[in-house]
Amino acid sequence: MNTAGKTISARTERIRKDLEAMAAFTASPGRGMTRHSFSEEDKKTREYIRARMEEAGLSTYEDAAGSLFGRRAGKRADAPAIMIGSHFDSVKNGGDFDGPAGVVMGLEIARTLHEHGVETEYPLEFAALVEEEGARFGGGLYGSRAMTGRVSREQLDTFKDRDGISAAEAMHSFGFDPDRIGEAVRPKGSLKAFIELHIEQGPILEAEGLDVGIVKTIVGITQQEVEILGRPDHAGTTPMDMRANALLAASETALFLDRAAREAGEGTVGTIGRMEVFPGGANIVPGRVFFTVDIRSVNNEKVTGLVSSLGAFLKEMETKHGVRTSITEKITVAPVHMSEEIVGLFTEEAKKRGYSMRSMQSGAGHDAMIMAGITDVGLVFVPSKGGRSHCPEEWTDYEQIAKGVNVILGAVLSLAGA
Numbered sequence: 001m002n003t004a005g006k007t008i009s010a011r012t013e014r015i016r017k018d019l020e021a022m023a024a025f026t027a028s029p030g031r032g033m034t035r036h037s038f039s040e041e042d043k044k045t046r047e048y049i050r051a052r053m054e055e056a057g058l059s060t061y062e063d064a065a066g067s068l069f070g071r072r073a074g075k076r077a078d079a080p081a082i083m084i085g086s087h088f089d090s091v092k093n094g095g096d097f098d099g100p101a102g103v104v105m106g107l108e109i110a111r112t113l114h115e116h117g118v119e120t121e122y123p124l125e126f127a128a129l130v131e132e133e134g135a136r137f138g139g140g141l142y143g144s145r146a147m148t149g150r151v152s153r154e155q156l157d158t159f160k161d162r163d164g165i166s167a168a169e170a171m172h173s174f175g176f177d178p179d180r181i182g183e184a185v186r187p188k189g190s191l192k193a194f195i196e197l198h199i200e201q202g203p204i205l206e207a208e209g210l211d212v213g214i215v216k217t218i219v220g221i222t223q224q225e226v227e228i229l230g231r232p233d234h235a236g237t238t239p240m241d242m243r244a245n246a247l248l249a250a251s252e253t254a255l256f257l258d259r260a261a262r263e264a265g266e267g268t269v270g271t272i273g274r275m276e277v278f279p280g281g282a283n284i285v286p287g288r289v290f291f292t293v294d295i296r297s298v299n300n301e302k303v304t305g306l307v308s309s310l311g312a313f314l315k316e317m318e319t320k321h322g323v324r325t326s327i328t329e330k331i332t333v334a335p336v337h338m339s340e341e342i343v344g345l346f347t348e349e350a351k352k353r354g355y356s357m358r359s360m361q362s363g364a365g366h367d368a369m370i371m372a373g374i375t376d377v378g379l380v381f382v383p384s385k386g387g388r389s390h391c392p393e394e395w396t397d398y399e400q401i402a403k404g405v406n407v408i409l410g411a412v413l414s415l416a417g418a
């Protein structure tokens with residue numbers, strides 16, 4: 001992008017340094033990145049990000065949900081801000097790039113503008129959002145949901161981690177007041193755009209040898225939690241036809257979901273990613289099973305259709321296995337389209353810089369899909385090595401991230417009026 005006649009660009013070395021530093025803040029050293037929100041690792045990472053934001057001349061603050069922001073004033077003080085960034089929490093035993101690559105994109109843009117003394121008409125906000133993965137409290141996309149009024153005070157008490165700690169208690173331990181969650185809401189009109197960079201988390205860009213992916217649509221997602229209550233009995237003395245085995249009902253449900261998603265077509269996917277069996281003894285008939293269900297599709301009707309056929313299937317399991325079942329919705333988001341204007345700006349900047357690109361669909365959920373409820377959104381993908389993600393092998397070359405940052409830098413300068 002030209003500012004006063006010169007093109008300014010991200011620096012790969014600074015991106016590398018940030019990502020390497022943040023990679024150290026894991027609860028599972030040697031077994032990938034585990035950074036749950038409101039944990040010790042969260043604290044260290046947020047301190048690191050805050051320090052980098054301040055060095056880049058940003059004024060930092062945290063919102064009522066616990067997300068961290070750095071603000072850069074615009075010449076038009078009261079104009080809506082352009083927000084850029086991503087999340088800094090991770091899944092359990094995940095990788096170092098899912099989330100942080102987008103946060104570092106923001107840091108690098110802030111530094112680049114700072115060192116070149118660029119002034120913009122519109123203010124900029126650099127975001128480091130919490131609990132996008134939902135790895136601690138389920139559901140996820142929490143930072144952006146809070147900004148769009150989609151987190152209630154009551155949910156903060158009912159959403160609990162595996163140790164029974166509620167989101168409200170976890171926030172409290174970090175000095176946030178759950179009663180003030182409503183203050184995190186950004187009024188419509190207060191943001192001009194929300195822009196995110198993310199690793200692709202799939203194999204397409206690498207396979208096609210492309211630099212960047214410009215996302216057009218993010219799939220619709222629902223996540224549900226299922227509980228099956230059977231009867232714990234002695235595994236040696238209870239005849240096979242006198243059991244209420246919760247695990248059998250759960251296993252049949254897992255097979256049903258896989259089959260139903262394949263039959264739905266249009267790339268629809270259905271996953272049971274976590275299952276717990278209680279009381280969990282080799283010689284006890286499983287009395288209770290808890291599992292998560294994740295269903296995604298570009299076609300929202302496929303998502304809603306699968307949820308209702310899952311409900312009907314669970315009812316069948318009740319009769320067949322003598323169990324009781326319950327299903328609780330954790331989050332449902334319809335498919336979202338990115339702003340055509342922002343897609344156009346990304347495309348123009350990538351062309352100008354000679355980067356190879358394609359337009360894409362995202363099968364992963366991102367905060368941008370929630371922010372689309374209140375502002376125009378844009379999302380740029382950079383290649384994932386071997387398409388791997390949500391695992392320790394996750395990798396993207398720093399030079400590739402720098403290219404994604406440059407594409408966003410160009411779009412931000414246009415939108416912000418540099």
Ligand code: GLV
Pocket residue numbers: 132133140363364365366
């Ligand atoms: C986040 O990674 C999601 O797609 O669930």
Ligand code: MN
Pocket residue numbers: 091098133364390
């Ligand atoms: Mn993720």
Ligand code: MN
Pocket residue numbers: 087098099132198366
């Ligand atoms: Mn992510």
